[in-house]
Amino acid sequence: MKLKKEIATLLLASTLLTASLTACQQTPDGGTEIGNNTTPEITTIETTPEITTIETTPQTPPETTTPEPPSTDAINFEHPIVGENITCSLFTLPEDIYKWEKRSGTGVYTFVYNDDFDNHYFYVKDWDQAFKITDETNATHVHDVLVTDDYLYVLAEFDPYFMNKTYPWIKVITMKIDKSGAILESHINEFEWETRPFSSPHIDYNLYSPDQFYILYTEEGEADTATANDNWQIQVYESTDMGKTWSPKGEPFGGTDGYLQTWDFLLTRDCGYFVYIRDELTHQYDVYTTIDGGGTWQLQPFSCVDPNGEYFVKFNGIIVVNDKYVASFKAEKKLEGKGDEEEKVTFICKSTDFTEWTLTATRTDNSPSPYEEYLGIDYDVRRNFIDDQIGYTFVFYWDTEFLTFLKTTDGGKTWERQPIIDAPKSSMHLGIDDAQMFTESTGFIKKLWHGDGKIYVTTDGGRTWERPDYGAPKTDEEYGYDEELSIEYVDGKYVLSVRHRGESFSYITQHESTDLKSWKLVQPRNTIPCNGTHSDGIHYIIHEDGNLILYIPEWHQFFIVPKRDDMYIIEDVLDSCSAVLSETEGTLFFRDFSPDDKPISLIQFTRWNTEVTIRPLNLPEGNYSYEQKYCNFIDEKTGYLFLLGGPNDIQLHHFFKTTDGGETWVEQPVETSPSIYWKEDIICAKMLDEQVGCIFGSHHANDDLSSKTYVSADGGKTWHKVGSSIELGSVEAYDFTYENGEYIIFLRTARGLGAKKIPRYLVSTDLENWKLVIHPENSTNIYSTECISSYFPSYSVYPAKVLYKYEYREDGNVFLQIDAWNQTVALPFTYTDINWEFARAATIYGDKGIFVYHPDGLGKSIKILSFTKGSNEITEQTITWDKPINENEIFCDFIDDENGYIFVIEEGGHPDFASGYEKVSKLYKTQDGGKTWTSIDCSNAPYTNLRECMILAKFATADIGIIAGRHWASDYSFHERTYITKDGGLTWIPVDLSNFFDSSPDKDWGIQAYDLQYIDGTYYLYVQAVHEGADKPCYLFTSSDGVEWSYLKKVD
Known part of the structure; x- marks a missing residue:
């Protein structure tokens, strides 16, 4: 459940946080611009036991260029904390808390009260007491807690990054709280570095005892969107005085040309590990381990795994079970003579000292494993307790549909595997979003959204699992999709929340059941069909079970219209409903497709009353054929x-x-x-x-x-x-x-x-x-604005570079608002003087800019408007053609102060095909900063096989350029829609990467070029794999001649 994940992340989800990976600057030749790899400063603030709030005095940050060694002496506070007060108070545990979760091994529960995610709520079971920790800035995140007989220890982090990204520091806060809620002791420690990294550094926390706290600090350097690489560094700090002072353990450990992927610090008081990725595309990685609490790190070869090098191996993780360390590896290899069929296995290694490892098990992905001790390291685990003694653990294995389900009746001391007759299927191998047992009989599992995001329920203790029958979901493009968010168990009732999304709507419904079998639609909690179809103040959306949800914003009221067998409310409701709404009454008219051919029915409803009346419209008898209908009232x-x-x-x-x-x-x-x-x-x-x-x-x-x-x-x-x-x-x-x-x-x-x-x-x-x-006449009110962007598409991994916006005002005039110049330029036409359906493009370079458009609305010419920073003068140039150009696109930019280009791309024109092709129809260059433009012969320009449009057309130098089509041309390969020129656009060469992505169209159709650079005699081609999920990974290829290409690395 996404909501629970957010809660777990913001409050207390785990002591083992996931690494926050950020790229840093890398040049295309593989070199790296080194960021700050020095040890961060630590400043310490002491407070007396009587103080229960943390107060600071803002001062100007010191100007330092070389970080000093960590300080263990208390010094004055040198940087402002945005929120100066953190308090703790007792809190009465409500009976209807929204969500709570047991912290494994701590005796502490976290919960959310009344959808309040800004404060932190804890319940200590042994004390039967709840606490509320408040920070007025909402930027303090509690990461770990520890309970002794008399005290609650809290370790939190204050990070101002989300308020002001210029602050080069974070603060670690430790608190000692007694049973009355008083903060007896608190400390703030400042971690500072010379230059703020691209994003917040990663800090992992462990509280082992009141006199032993650990922090793992990583610094990840700056990121460059064109050439991403990482300078990374880790440093462990230890405190033996409840966070009053911190001392580094060993020297900083780090490197370049790669990045950290994950770590578990620490598995025990002394042992931990992290994974360093050298090349993710080829699964090249190193595992480093420590046996002295992070003082030193050693490369762990795991030589017992695949000693003959037969498999493609990926490290999976390490856990601790029964005083043993268990490591897991996923491996696969092609089966000879069986095409793409692969053998997939899991290797399990054990160690008692974290240094010597022995291979103890090898299993195929589809076989249940007898080794209970390594459950959880293969992919995903969820665990919850329904009381002090009874708890459950769900384990899902990577690349399989296999589920292991365990139960404990002694508070977690021992676990017993539960039989499963019918486990959830269909993309379950992608992992789980949430899983929970409510009672010893009932529970649910929610699969990850990018599988099919659905929930399964059990009513027999986990032996069988099935989908809740609350209504058949719609998942096609017309209706959008349903995302089942969660199931909650409140007062003996199960409440299922479902988010319904589409191109023009998003809303939540809730369904109630007493047995997880029979469901009924109940009033939506607090979400409306905010972007749904509406008519005269009434929003309405059809639910997938046939019910109709109405929302009247003016009344702040919902109405649920149940489906009836004698009435069919179908998609026509979304297309052509008519409505009449007064202060207290409303009527919705819709086309009725009921069996008795009633042409129109109406729904009537009254304010402050949830009941609705449905009846056919009382029209005279007759045969009424129509396609569209409209209804309006001029009075009551x-x-x-x-x-x-x-x-x-x-x-x-x-x-x-x-x-x-x-x-x-x-x-x-x-x-x-x-x-x-x-x-x-x-x-x-x-x-x-x-x-x-x-x-x-x-x-x-x-x-x-x-x-x-x-x-x-x-x-x-x-x-x-x-x-x-x-x-x-x-x-x-x-x-x-x-x-x-x-x-x-x-x-x-x-x-x-x-x-x-x-x-x-x-x-x-x-x-x-x-x-x-x-x-009105001569009005200067801005009516609308639209951004003009560079060639990067909005869905690219790199956001579109907004150059400026154009505004049209009530008097019809159009202006360019250039944010980079803090300047507005009036264009020499009004809004209705040009046809906005035709292509237009723009760019700025240094102090100059151009705007290119079709002035005649017929596609027979382009006009180039040139302007400069600080001036209102515009120079106009018009280029006309003998015949109009079909639907087209325009790309323009400057390479340097003098050289620039304009591409005019035309659809069609192929001698054998009427549509589906594009080509460079016109190409113009300037060598004098845009004063004059010269036409380039495009007779040899290729016809690119496209179903949509060109995504990239640019020159990297005066002679070397690229044109590339969008990946939507699904039945054409990359080389059929990607070409480069080395002679200024006179001839074009296809770019063939089939050796890297598979030559068949269905394999490399999902990649598209998004940039080309030419530096010191080498071509650098950036390619985005758009079809590979939401991450859209990008890859960098190089060539010395523009013909033969080599893979260099993955670009993050």
Whole structure:
């Protein structure tokens, strides 16, 4: 459960924290810019036993360039703590605590009260007392606790990184608390380094006894997004006086050209380990161990594992069981003559002294293991106790569906394997997000989200597991997906929370059961369908079980409409519902697909009442065919219903009126119907009063606004176009009103900026004569902004580099806001002067910038606007062509102060194929900083096999460049959509990496190039594996000639 993971991380989840890995600067040639690998300073603050709050005096940080050795003497506090008060108080343990979890081996429980994640709550079982630790900054995280007969010891960390990333320090806080909640003793120790790392350093904590605390400190250096590598260093500190002073154990240990992946420090008081990754792609790693509490570290060869080098081996971890150390390794090898089939095994080694290791077991992935002592090191473990004596452990094995389930009845002294007849399947090998037993009979398991993220329940003590039948989930693109968050057990009831996500909605429902078998939908707790479909103030979303959830933001009220066999609320509800909402009553009209062909039904509901009424709309008998419907009321009694559809152009098929609040409807005569292009959608159909109404169609292929915009002045009897011809480009009408004696039609852009409102209106006093106005005159209010980015896609592992934003204002003028220059430049056109559907691009380099766009809206020319920092002058250059270019993209940038380029990419044009291909149609270069541009011959440019678009087009030097297609071209290999040029764009060479990623299209389609550099005679090509999960790993390849490529390393 994600929520529990967050709680466990922020509060107390484990004494063994996962490493926070961060890259540092690396040059493309493999060298490293060394960060700060020195021992951090420690400053110590002592407090008297009577002090229960930590108070500090802010001072200016000292200016030091060389870190001093760790200090064990108390000195004045030299850096400000943002939060100066940390307090502890007694807390009454509530009966309905949200969540609590036993801290293994400590006798302490952590819990969350009333969704309060800012404070820390502890319950000491032996004392039967709860405590609340408060820090006003919310930046102090408790990492470990220790309980003796009389005292509670707490070790916490204050890290200001999340408040101000410039602070080059963190603080370690230790506290001694008695049973009354008084802080008898507290210490703050400051860890400082010369330069703030890219992210917070990793610190691991262990409290072994009141006189022996440990800290493992790692410093990871800076990160460079283009050439990532790590300088890493670890240092162990020990305190024997409850954190009053800290002393380093041994010398700092570290290196370069690699990174730390994980460690468990310490497994015991003296023994621990960490893993150093030399190359993750090829599983090259080293395991270092310590037997003196981190004073010294030794490379552990594990020579007993795969001594003949037959397998591809990966280290899995070490645990301590019955005074023995158990190490696990995963291994695999290709089976000769069986294609891609692999043999997978697990090696188990044991040691009694942490230095000499013996191979004790080898098992295949799919075979249950008899070795209880190494349970947990293969992949994932969850453990919970239901009382002082009875507890459960869940163990899942890597790359298998195998589950081991253990039970203890003596508080954890001994464990017994429980029989499992039917274990959860389907991607369970990817691990678990949560697992818990509620009673000796009931419990649940939640699989990791990137498997299928589903929950399984048991009602027979774990012998069998099955999915909770609360409703069939929808997982396709149209409906989005369901993420089952958790199951809670409260007052004898099980509550299942499910998050429903889609492109346009996200909301949570809860389902209740008393036996984990029969479920019912209950009121959502506190989450609404915030981005769901809405109409006139009503948000509505169909639940996967057929129920409909309504939310009225104005009322702050939910309504749940249960599914009925005689009524079918399907996807049409999400497409074309109409609604009427007053202060106390609401009605939702929807198309009904019930067996008796009722054309329309309605749902009525009242404020402050959870009941809803569902009934068919009382229309006159008849056969009503329609595709779209709209309904609106002009007062509490009078309303109108529009039924529109084909089969050819969209027309008003039926038009109804009610004068009794919807009880009865009378069809109105329509003599002259609108006729709107059949590919359009109806955006608005409504009556303003009993005489005047409108029907507006969306923009599709016809730029004549009047042909899709109709009004009526005789109660809907006749409909006529607004004007004879109104050419405004990609614009559509979306609303209609009457103010101050004028009828106003509101316009918006249909495409480009995403159907946003524009400051233009059609205005008339008689519904016959219309004029286009800008209102108010000369307004400088900013109406909308949009970022213009460099060629990196927004979903790339490296975020798009935002160069500047353009703003269009109510007076129609467009401005460039250049954040890097702190400057705004007025562009020489208004918003409606250009067609925003056509490509545009921009870049800034030093003190110069260019904006490239199509000025004519026909694709027959480009205009280059050049401007400089500190000046409002703009130089315009226009380049025209003999024939228009099809749908296209533009890429532009400068290589240096003088040399720059502009790519114009065209879709289509292939002599044998009408679509699916792109090529460089036009290429222009400048050698004088953009003053003049020269056309480059593109006749030899390749047709790249694409289904989507170009992702990269750039020059690394004046002659060496690259064009690359997006990975979505799923049936084409990398070399069919990635080319480089070495002669300035005259000829192009395909880039073939099939030897590294497999030559078949289904293997290397998911990779795409995202950068090319040329440094000192070497090509550096950066490739992103977009299809490999959420991490999207990146790899760096080199070449001396641009033809033969070699893999260099993985780029983090």
